Amino acid sequence: MRLQNVIHVLAERGALLQQPVNIDKIKIEGIESNSGKVAAGFLFVAIPGYKHDGHDFIEDAVKRGAAAVIGEREADAIAGLPENVPYVQVSNAREAIALAASRFYEKPDRKRTVIGITGTNGKTTTSFLLRDVLEQAGISCSLFGTIANFLNGEERKTVNTTPDALQLNRMMAESNDEVIILEVSSHAIEQYRVEGINFDMALFTNLSKEHLDYHGTMEEYFGVKRKLFDQLKIGGKAVVFTDTPWGRRLVTDLEEKDVPVITAGQVQDNEFWLNSIQADEEPVFTLQHLDQSYTISLPIPGLHNVYNAALAFAAASELISDGSRIASGLENFKGVPGRFEMLRHACGARFIIDYAHTTDAVQYCLHTAKRIGAKRIVHVFGFRGNRDTGKREMMVAASAKYSDIFILTFDDLNGIEPGEMEAELRALNEEHGQGKGVVITDRTMAIKHAYDIAQEGDWIFITGKGPETYRTPFFMPADSDRSTVELLLQDQNEKKTLKSS
Structure with missing residues (x-):
């Protein structure tokens, strides 16, 4: 694809070619926003990120063979940008890479x-x-x-x-x-x-x-x-x-x-x-x-x-x-991994793993179990650090309304200190838990507690992560909610085998 074609698309959104370079014969071989993946003939798009600014990697991209660069800064404010490399200034680099990619891959x-x-x-x-x-x-x-x-x-x-x-x-x-x-x-x-x-x-x-x-x-x-x-x-x-x-x-x-x-x-x-x-x-x-x-x-x-x-x-x-x-x-639907996945406890209780992470989604899950006739509802869940804190009180209140027992635990902390998250879980439980809640910060041990108290007819919901793997190391050697339950089931089966032998 010729660079001219990309510039034509971006010009409709106000893009400007700032370097006085003849672009008629420049052909683009690929597009990248990661300078480490740039190869000869590539178009590099410098995107201001949350942790890193792509403009700081323009020099590296050019050294790796970038044929042209798109960015949001003025050309004279960019270190390491040679005069012979075409530079296109845009108001929004994320929009620009989307439009360029669409054109490069032929719509x-x-x-x-x-x-x-x-x-x-x-x-x-x-x-x-x-x-x-x-x-x-x-x-x-x-x-x-x-x-x-x-x-x-x-x-x-x-x-x-x-x-x-x-x-x-x-x-x-x-x-x-x-x-x-x-x-x-x-x-x-x-x-x-x-x-x-x-x-x-x-x-x-x-x-x-x-x-x-x-x-x-x-x-x-x-x-x-x-x-x-x-x-x-x-x-x-x-x-x-x-x-x-x-x-x-x-x-x-x-x-x-x-x-x-x-x-x-x-x-x-x-x-x-x-x-x-x-x-x-x-x-x-x-x-x-x-x-x-x-x-x-x-x-x-x-x-x-x-x-x-x-x-x-x-x-x-x-x-x-x-x-x-x-x-x-x-x-004949085959189901969705991590959405209302059901595993059976030996006592007859159901373990349900679901991605539900909003108040409405949690209510849907728990209300379903109540309507179907669950003897008791036990709910294991937590909150992600640095994510929407405004929904947390409503989710705890919803769980307290529909559950007989709920266990607050860790989800992905995302940089939040464990002590800070634990303090918030305890405060939420005290204020909205209606005496039904307990806090067990280790997610695998929270699931184990639910497993240990399970009775015939119980529905035990583990929500928030669905099929996702853990980012935080926990006590049990498991990497997901499902694998934690499966380990508990396996352990129980092995104990039964030892008893019978």
């Missing part, structure tokens, strides 16, 4: 059906439901999200819910699948990770208090989510679950701007009307669309998963004309 969104899913809760489950349904119908899918990235039948590890713009465009270009499904977080939208990508469909699940340490207010949070729907292709459609005020507001907003909207929800005027819900361990519900009615038995528990399934059905209907095939796909 991969034009070659595939691209579906974006946003909202506070349900993005991952909805994306897996939709992927399963489409693939069972013979439509191959790439999926980029929280748990992993899947493309061309392979699984790759993920760091963020939405990959950075460079990685995202690279993977989209690599994909040979017919459909690409993206989980789109508010951080991804705000940080321009999906800038330059146009969507055939954009789905909205719900909105609840989360990430307000980053966005400030719910109004600002909604405004960021709303931006995704400005990136629909011509003829693209929004698919919105309307059972929340934010969903209804989004529908009104989009309809005022003549954006095609497909609605799903429990009110009869929705295009996909969800009713006759029996939210048991395997929920059964009816979904009506036009003159058709589909009764579906979902293999994952929880009313919230019924909502996710309804939204996935509505989106799938744009690609699959036979609603009965969609219903069958939902009934």
Whole structure:
């Protein structure tokens, strides 16, 4: 790709070529924001980061062979920038790398059906439901999200819910699948990770208090989510679950701007009307669309998963004309790693591992167990350091409302001193715990305590991390919530074997 093509795209956003260099014959061989990965002929984009500023690494990038540089500073304020290297000044380097990557990889969104899913809760489950349904119908899918990235039948590890713009465009270009499904977080939208990508469909699940340490207010949070729907292709459609005020507001907003909207929800005027819900361990519900009615038995528990399934059905209907095939796909859903994963204690108690890390998500999980008839509910959870502190009191209050016992423990500390986090957990427990809580800071020992007190009929929830591995070393030799429970089960089985022998 010629550098001139990139500059042309960026010039539309106010970019300026500051170095008087002839760029007509300069060809770009790759793009990087990490100077250590730059090779001859690469375009280096200097991004001001939270810990490091890419402008400080321009000299290193040039030494490694960078053919051109993009940055936000004035050229004469950059050390180590030779006069013969083209320098493009932009107002936002994150936006610039997204647009440059899209052009370099030849607009991969034009070659595939691209579906974006946003909202506070349900993005991952909805994306897996939709992927399963489409693939069972013979439509191959790439999926980029929280748990992993899947493309061309392979699984790759993920760091963020939405990959950075460079990685995202690279993977989209690599994909040979017919459909690409993206989980789109508010951080991804705000940080321009999906800038330059146009969507055939954009789905909205719900909105609840989360990430307000980053966005400030719910109004600002909604405004960021709303931006995704400005990136629909011509003829693209929004698919919105309307059972929340934010969903209804989004529908009104989009309809005022003549954006095609497909609605799903429990009110009869929705295009996909969800009713006759029996939210048991395997929920059964009816979904009506036009003159058709589909009764579906979902293999994952929880009313919230019924909502996710309804939204996935509505989106799938744009690609699959036979609603009965969609219903069958939902009934044969294989599940999501780290979402309501269930393991059985020898006494008959259930251990459920779930990623739930918002008040609404926790309430969905615990209320599901109560509705299904849990004898007791035991809840193990914690909070991440340097993350939205405003939701913590509400989460403890919700757990105290629905649980019989809850255990506050450590999650990722993210640089917070252990003593500081422990003090906060104890204060939260004292103020909102209603006498039901206990603090055990070592996460593996907190899970072991829940395991030791388990009785037949109990539902024991371990929430917040789902499939993620531990970043903090704990007492037991386990690297995740699931492996901790599995170690306890293994230990119990070994003790039984020794007894019997």
